[in-house]
Amino acid sequence: MKSGVVVLAGKPNTGKSTLLNYILKEKIAPVSSKPQTTRKRLKGIYTEERGQIVFIDSPGLHKPTHILGKYMVEEAIKNLYDGDVLLWIIDSSKNLTEEDYTIYERIKNIKKPKILAINKIDIVNPKRKELINELNNFNSIDKMIPISSTTGENVDILLDEIFNILPEGEYLYDPDLLTDSTEREIVGEIIREKILINTEEEIPYSVAVLIDDFKERENGKVYIKGIIYVEKESQKKILIGFKGNLIKKIGVESRIEIERFLGKSVFLELWVKVYKNWRKKEEAIRYLGYK
Template identity: 40%
Template sequence: MNEIKKTAMVTVCGRPNVGKSSLTNALVGEKIAIVSNKPQTTRNRIYGVANRGDTQYVLLDTPGLHKARTRLGDYMVKVVNASVAEVDCVLLLVEPIAHVGAPEEALIQRIREGQLPAILCINKIDTVKKEELLPVMAAYHEAYPDFKAIIPISAHTGEGLEELVAEMHKYASEGPQLFPDGMTTDQPERQVMAEIVREKLLLCLDKEIPHGTAVEITRFSERENEIIDVEATIYCEKASHKGIIIGKQGAMLKKISTLARQDMERFMGTKVYLETWVKVKENWRDNPASIRNFGYEE
């Protein structure tokens, strides 16, 4: 294994559902951030760690920049704004659409104010023809001519990722290794377990219900035979939502739990015994104490 001699702190930012967590997972080489096709999946800033050659890249995966409608939403926007500062470079991730929207304009303004090196990553290029990328590049070059590079990528297929790493390497600086070998995220294991459950809620439930859920790991312990016991409580905002999450004869909760357990076992590399409960906590997204209790705090 190469000795780490350089580090690069890189913020990955963009609008909701543009593929920030998928890109972070792809660069790290394993799933450390949850993904779904629903916006505002990521709520906290998550550090992903990738060692390539003599360089350690620390990737800050941020919530999508959106118009906040709750105190939780306010917190998520603050996380984005705080992350686009004091890093070595910023990756602005966008979709292959030849229009610079309000979220992108706001992030470009933050980049301009911070005078930060910025790389434009056009994601999801596996969904369009190559010639469709030229007007996208032109639109963003006009909006901000100072991008250090414009790199088309696909976080899904891996296309363009080596070129992206080579570009990020330009902003690495001499310095000690920040995270030890084998560590791929700063998230404690309890938090990863909670996020895995929340991802399955997003996957299995429709409309607003999963966005009104939070997950608390009330037990995380390892037996002598390496089996891990996890107890998770799912909080929702309405009694009617609780019934939907549990489902007929418990079918939906069983499905969510089974999918979560399988991902937990892959992450931990051992057998996991998971128990889940559902409780109602009305309007928790607008309650500062509840937001802090669920780990969303400055």
């Protein structure tokens, strides 16, 4: 039996969380088209007859502009040195950027096997051949595998390669577990994901969700109270929407997915509050569970 830890690395929005959800066949990580959807370290536990892989998904590597961003990047860099295998994921629907080269410089001397997953091969890129030629110059990468985390193409080959590399060992977690995140944490991320999907401009990045109450009542229904924090009064008005239409839409979409996740009927109550410039305040980062 094989077991070990695989750390996912890459820029924001390269498909790390989508890949994790695909492998687990369960949505435990928030996904949206917005960069920096992942804010916290998240473990996904994949178990099958060959053994167990513990994936660590963390925030994308980027240039931070506030204390929250600084924490996210520090967390991502720290995670690079954990685990048995480093899985670097790039978006092959776009050309390489300075950020990609910076990531390579950061990881090239890390003493562990490194796999490069060339993601989004389902999206046409006329310059993909040139991109792969560039990637061939990354000499410290042990294996390159083209994949699609959306369609699942070659994900089985990726898993084969990971199991080939991992050491012999017993399960690191109960084989029935998919993550070590709590239900409360996952529910908070589901709500935040729906906000990301339904809002634009600065709103998605200014939002934090805190689950204030989470309990199952005698009738079997789960009562959840979520507080959505924004940084400005104007953002609060936008998020609530005309006659409350936007927050209602977010609530309905969140409740449907939470019920699917929990397998129970849910009563979801959402409140929007202003916490001025919370992303720039150390105490706010701690209070909201990001540190």
